[in-house]
Amino acid sequence: MWDQILSGIALAWTPAAMAATLGGLALGILVGAIPGLTASITVAILTPITFFLPPTVGIGLLLGIYKGAVYGGSIPAVLINTPGTPAAAATALDGNMLAKKGEARSALQMSLYASVFGDLFATFILFAVAAPLANFAVKFSSPEYTLLFIGSLTLIATVSGSDPRKGMLAATLGALVGCIGLDPMSGSQRFVFGIPDLMGGITLVPLLIGMFALSEVLDQIGNSRRKREKVAVLQTSGPSLTWSQFRQSVPTMVRSSSIGAFIGALPGLGAEIACWVCYGVAKRRSAQPELFGKGALEGVAAAESGNNATVPATLIPMLVFGIPGDVVTAVLLGAFIAQGLTPGPMLFINNGGIIYSLYALLVVTNIALIFFGLVAIRMFARVAEIPVGFVLSCVVVMCFAGAYSINSSGFDLVVMVIGGVVGLLMRRTNVPIPPFIIAVLLAPLLESNLRQTLAFSEGSLTIFATRPIAGALLGLMLVVVGLYLGRLFLARRRRAAPN
Amino acid sequence: MTEETDVAGESTTNAYDTLIAALSAVVAIGVVWIAARDIAGGSIDTWSDPRSPAFFPFVLGIVLFIVAGAIALWPRPAQPATARKPELAATAAIVAGAVLLAGYVYGFFALGFVTASALAIIGLALLAGERRWPILLPLAIVFPLVLKIVAERALAILLPKGLFW
Numbered sequence: 001m002w003d004q005i006l007s008g009i010a011l012a013w014t015p016a017a018m019a020a021t022l023g024g025l026a027l028g029i030l031v032g033a034i035p036g037l038t039a040s041i042t043v044a045i046l047t048p049i050t051f052f053l054p055p056t057v058g059i060g061l062l063l064g065i066y067k068g069a070v071y072g073g074s075i076p077a078v079l080i081n082t083p084g085t086p087a088a089a090a091t092a093l094d095g096n097m098l099a100k101k102g103e104a105r106s107a108l109q110m111s112l113y114a115s116v117f118g119d120l121f122a123t124f125i126l127f128a129v130a131a132p133l134a135n136f137a138v139k140f141s142s143p144e145y146t147l148l149f150i151g152s153l154t155l156i157a158t159v160s161g162s163d164p165r166k167g168m169l170a171a172t173l174g175a176l177v178g179c180i181g182l183d184p185m186s187g188s189q190r191f192v193f194g195i196p197d198l199m200g201g202i203t204l205v206p207l208l209i210g211m212f213a214l215s216e217v218l219d220q221i222g223n224s225r226r227k228r229e230k231v232a233v234l235q236t237s238g239p240s241l242t243w244s245q246f247r248q249s250v251p252t253m254v255r256s257s258s259i260g261a262f263i264g265a266l267p268g269l270g271a272e273i274a275c276w277v278c279y280g281v282a283k284r285r286s287a288q289p290e291l292f293g294k295g296a297l298e299g300v301a302a303a304e305s306g307n308n309a310t311v312p313a314t315l316i317p318m319l320v321f322g323i324p325g326d327v328v329t330a331v332l333l334g335a336f337i338a339q340g341l342t343p344g345p346m347l348f349i350n351n352g353g354i355i356y357s358l359y360a361l362l363v364v365t366n367i368a369l370i371f372f373g374l375v376a377i378r379m380f381a382r383v384a385e386i387p388v389g390f391v392l393s394c395v396v397v398m399c400f401a402g403a404y405s406i407n408s409s410g411f412d413l414v415v416m417v418i419g420g421v422v423g424l425l426m427r428r429t430n431v432p433i434p435p436f437i438i439a440v441l442l443a444p445l446l447e448s449n450l451r452q453t454l455a456f457s458e459g460s461l462t463i464f465a466t467r468p469i470a471g472a473l474l475g476l477m478l479v480v481v482g483l484y485l486g487r488l489f490l491a492r493r494r495r496a497a498p499n
Numbered sequence: 500m501t502e503e504t505d506v507a508g509e510s511t512t513n514a515y516d517t518l519i520a521a522l523s524a525v526v527a528i529g530v531v532w533i534a535a536r537d538i539a540g541g542s543i544d545t546w547s548d549p550r551s552p553a554f555f556p557f558v559l560g561i562v563l564f565i566v567a568g569a570i571a572l573w574p575r576p577a578q579p580a581t582a583r584k585p586e587l588a589a590t591a592a593i594v595a596g597a598v599l600l601a602g603y604v605y606g607f608f609a610l611g612f613v614t615a616s617a618l619a620i621i622g623l624a625l626l627a628g629e630r631r632w633p634i635l636l637p638l639a640i641v642f643p644l645v646l647k648i649v650a651e652r653a654l655a656i657l658l659p660k661g662l663f664w
Binding site for chain 1: 550555563567589595616639
């Protein structure tokens with residue numbers, strides 16, 4: 001193990017890997033600070049470029065963007081009361097109130113230090129948990145993976161968006177799209193309709209770029225026709241954060257980082273949910289809950305440490321089981337596969353050096369985030385003035401260049417544009433996009449494991465209950481589903497009650 | 500968008516949801532039909548056999564039909580509607596944007612990356628409400644050109660050639 005750690009540090013400590021990761025971090029902060037651009041969009045657009053780079057350079061770039069964007073969203077949340085990314089929504093509550101009271105500097109500094117704290121905390125959890133979990137996961141076989149994929153997809157579908165049924169709809173449609181092409185076991189054509197380009201299936205990255213980036217562009221083009229209020233950018237002024245203010249928030253940050261890391265490790269949840277859960281828990285546990293929503297530094301600390309802690313934690317299910325927890329990790333999974341690295345327990349045995357190099361890069365970006373963040377806070381007034389119309393049109397050009405570069409295929413561009421229109425329709429009808437994308441990615445794995453299991457058991461489903469680990473997973477899934485249905489039943493009864 | 504409310508104050512159906520459920524049910528029936536007829540060759544034994552290529556799509560078709568039924572029949576939990584009322588100008592701009600993207604796909608090969616991208620940047624920026632020509636024109640020329648040079652020289656990614664470049 002120590003050999004792998006040392007070789008990982010050596011791989012990370014190269015000028016190219018460092019430059020790509022730190023460049024990604026700076027770019028991530030910039031796009032996170034521009035409302036409308038998110039980590040998912042940026043990572044999706046730049047992923048094709050990473051296919052042409054060494055693994056530590058390409059994946060380091062994407063990790064830097066991911067981490068930078070989650071932090072960057074907090075700056076406009078504080079200064080213009082508009083979260084740059086959905087993960088910074090809870091930060092706006094107290095951060096903007098503090099800015100209105102003339103304490104923007106301390107709010108932004110608390111947001112930055114809490115982000116670094118949460119991120120570092122979860123990086124160590126990733127380091128401590130992933131490898132032992134991978135050792136355990138080596139014992140998994142087809143039945144266990146089948147249950148794991150079904151459980152993860154169900155969880156992602158039910159927690160994404162406001163209506164679990166629409167999440168299930170998105171996941172099922174995504175799995176069907178994942179079936180397009182040649183059957184991996186028999187080579188038969190499925191849903192090809194005589195189109196030769198469909199024989200190899202739908203390429204994930206163009207579809208993903210279309211559904212996230214192009215749909216966002218079309219959405220914003222529609223929004224540009226509505227009257228918008230001019231946004232006032234508050235000044236980065238007021239007193240700096242004191243050591244005693246920071247120290248008072250440390251227990252909140254430890255608690256929120258733990259919750260954020262736990263939520264991040266569960267597929268489908270992620271930073272958007274973590275920020276609200278951590279904010280709610282911090283308010284309940286606070287000695288002065290009445291200050292929350294009126295300008296509590298503790299509120300900023302809770303939301304930011306919680307949402308940033310999810311970033312390293314989402315890598316746990318992705319690296320150990322090959323299950324992406326959110327859209328960004330789905331893209332990262334695609335980048336890993338394109339680099340010839342198949343996430344799963346064997347990755348830790350065969351390519352441990354690369355895994356530890358990514359851990360090292362995560363730690364480096366944490367430290368660098370302090371300096372980059374302080375610069376970004378000073379520069380935000382200029383970032384807020386970047387005309388969104390120009391940014392969007394350049395984003396479209398990058399989308400086309402990125403999607404084309406994967407296979408030099410015009411069909412990929414068609415898939416991307418269709419994905420953009422479908423993504424817009426899904427946004428407008430509240431059908432969540434993440435379960436769709438993750439299902440496209442997981443469907444072939446789920447199918448091959450399910451069919452192998454049933455072929456082995458001659459069609460008997462009892463195999464899922466008779467194997468010890470599979471039985472335990474099935475039991476856990478049944479308990480979770482039972483609790484969920486029980487909660488739904490109680491909620492309906494409460495609503496139906498006269499008072 | 501119409502949303503009805505029953506006597507208990509709970510949101511029930513919604514025109515979009517009904518449409519989504521109906522479309523999903525049609526897709527589900529189509530998937531089951533294709534799985535049974537085209538992939539499995541019409542043999543029931545084949546598509547119910549886990550080794551058959553029709554097995555997984557058939558299962559997904561059934562799941563999709565059940566989900567469509569759940570959306571159509573079960574009352575939706577009370578929630579704020581986030582879907583916006585369509586506005587004519589906004590819808591027209593979105594449709595124009597989608598048409599422009601389709602045209603960009605064609606122009607990407609017919610005109611080449613740089614020229615098609617320059618036209619796309621101008622078109623999209625105009626659709627997004629930008630009218631600052633002194634910024635827009637240089638941006639439309641310089642950005643695709645720089646991107647093409649970086650892609651070809653630094654990353655060895657070849658983008659289509661056409662008019663001018």
